[in-house]
Amino acid sequence: MTREEHAAREIPFRDKMIETAPRAVIEWMQLEGLKKQIAHALKTPFYSARYAAAGVTGPDFIKTLADIRKLPFTTKNDLRDAYPFGLLAVPKDQVVRVHASSGTTGTPTVIYLTQRDLDLASDTMARSLMAAGGTKDDIVQNMMTYGLFTGGLGFHYGAELMGAMVIPTSSGNTLRQLKFMKDFGTTMIHATPSYLLHLHQAIADEGYRREDLKLRMAITGAEPHSEELRCKIEDKLGIEVYNCYGMSEMNGPGLAFECVFRSGMHVWEDRYIAEILDPETFEPVPDGETGELVLTILCRDAMPLIRYRTRDLTHFITGPCACGRTHRRLARFTGRTDDMLIVNGVNVFPSQIEEVLLKAKGVGANYFIIVEKHGDLDKLTVQVEITPEMFADDARVINALRDRLKSEMSALITINPVIEIKQPGSLPVAEGKAKRVDDRRPKD
Ligand code: ADP
Numbered sequence: 001m002t003r004e005e006h007a008a009r010e011i012p013f014r015d016k017m018i019e020t021a022p023r024a025v026i027e028w029m030q031l032e033g034l035k036k037q038i039a040h041a042l043k044t045p046f047y048s049a050r051y052a053a054a055g056v057t058g059p060d061f062i063k064t065l066a067d068i069r070k071l072p073f074t075t076k077n078d079l080r081d082a083y084p085f086g087l088l089a090v091p092k093d094q095v096v097r098v099h100a101s102s103g104t105t106g107t108p109t110v111i112y113l114t115q116r117d118l119d120l121a122s123d124t125m126a127r128s129l130m131a132a133g134g135t136k137d138d139i140v141q142n143m144m145t146y147g148l149f150t151g152g153l154g155f156h157y158g159a160e161l162m163g164a165m166v167i168p169t170s171s172g173n174t175l176r177q178l179k180f181m182k183d184f185g186t187t188m189i190h191a192t193p194s195y196l197l198h199l200h201q202a203i204a205d206e207g208y209r210r211e212d213l214k215l216r217m218a219i220t221g222a223e224p225h226s227e228e229l230r231c232k233i234e235d236k237l238g239i240e241v242y243n244c245y246g247m248s249e250m251n252g253p254g255l256a257f258e259c260v261f262r263s264g265m266h267v268w269e270d271r272y273i274a275e276i277l278d279p280e281t282f283e284p285v286p287d288g289e290t291g292e293l294v295l296t297i298l299c300r301d302a303m304p305l306i307r308y309r310t311r312d313l314t315h316f317i318t319g320p321c322a323c324g325r326t327h328r329r330l331a332r333f334t335g336r337t338d339d340m341l342i343v344n345g346v347n348v349f350p351s352q353i354e355e356v357l358l359k360a361k362g363v364g365a366n367y368f369i370i371v372e373k374h375g376d377l378d379k380l381t382v383q384v385e386i387t388p389e390m391f392a393d394d395a396r397v398i399n400a401l402r403d404r405l406k407s408e409m410s411a412l413i414t415i416n417p418v419i420e421i422k423q424p425g426s427l428p429v430a431e432g433k434a435k436r437v438d439d440r441r442p443k444d
C-alpha cells in the first residue's frame, strides 16, 4: 500500500473525527479536560497541598487554555516525594496496574492505573499504530522489555487492541528473535534504535536472507536517535521505521507517534496538552524553536499529572501534515536537560550508581562512568576506586567486591555494567563540579 492509500484507509469514524478535528474542537476538549483534571487532582494529597499553596482552589481557576501557565509544574522529584500513594486520586481498590519509570534514583517514580486508564492507554497506542499504517493483519514482535516500564506491556496491549497477532518476545535473545521472525512471518517489530542495528548485524551473521523475513516496518523509541540513524536502519533492513515517543509517567509509548508521512510525531492533543517552554524562563518558545516539553495528561483517573516537566528537548513542527490529522507534531528529540543517561533504552541516573557505591564497604572516594558503543549496543563501564585497606587485601576479596557491585547495580538499573576496580587515587580529581560521566557514543 502507498502512503496515500494508507492515509486514505478507513479508520473508525469516531477516531477519524477526533484525529482530524478542527483546532477549535481540540482546544475545547483540552480546556474541559484540564478543568476536570484539576478538580480530580485536588483529591490527591500532593496536589491539594501544592495547589492550596499556589491559590488554585478549583477548576474555575482556569478560564482559557492559556491559564494553564498559572499552574505550578510537577517534577520527577515530586513523584518520588509522593511515593507510593501521594498522587492517588481514586480508592486503592480501583487500581489494577502499577508501572514505574525505568530510571529510578533510589525511590522509584511509579504510576498507577485503573482499568479505564489502561483501556485508554491501549487505545492511544492502537491509534498510533494505525496512524503508522499498522493493521490487524500485522504480526507484531515486541522486543522491548516487559515489566515495570511501559515499553513492553503498554505497546503490547495497544497492538492487541488493533487486532494484530502479538508475540511478546521481550528484549534480548537475538537468536530466538530471528527464529520467531522467520517462523511466524513477523511484519512489525518494536525495539530500540540500537537494537535494530544489532538485529541487522545478527541477520547477516546467522545466515538469514532478507527474503526469509516478512518484516515491513519497525517502531522505535525509548532513546534519542537521529534522522540519519533512522535512514541507516531503513536501508539496511529494507523496512520503514517509525518514531514513537512515550514515558511511563504519561501512560507509556504512543503519546506521540509518526503517521505514514513520517515528518514528526503527532502528539494526541485530545488526551494530552503539550507545551514547549524555555527551560530557564519557563515561557513558551515560539513555534519551531527548541525547548523543554511539558505535558499534562487529560484523562487519567488513578493519577492525574498536570504540567509535568519531561526534561526532554524538542520543538513543534509547524504547518499541516499531509495525512490530514490536526494534532500538532513534535520533532525528533535532541536530548534532555538533566543528567539522565539512556543506555540501551534504559534510563540511568549517575546518582543510582553512586547510591550502590556509597553503600559498599571498601569503595573509595572517586568513581567514573563511561558509556560507549560496543558493536551496535551501548556498554556501561563503572570505574571504582577502592580504599587503601581494600587495595592491600586479597585478590579474592577484591573480586568479591566487584561481583557484588555488579549484581547490585544490575538489580537497580536493570542493565549489566562492567566494573573496573581502580587503585586509590588513580582517577582524576575534578576541580569544581565533579565530572563523573564520559559519554563516548557518537552523536549521530
Ligand atoms: P518507558 O517506561 O516507556 O520505558 P521511560 O519512562 O522509562 O519509558 O522513559 C521515558 C524517556 O525515554 C523519555 O522521557 C525520553 O527521554 C526517552 N524517550 C522515549 N521515547 C523516545 C523517543 N522516541 N525519542 C527520544 N527519546 C525518547
Ligand code: ZN
Residues within 6 Å of the ligand: 259, 260, 261, 266, 321, 322, 323, 324, 325
Ligand atoms: Zn500526519
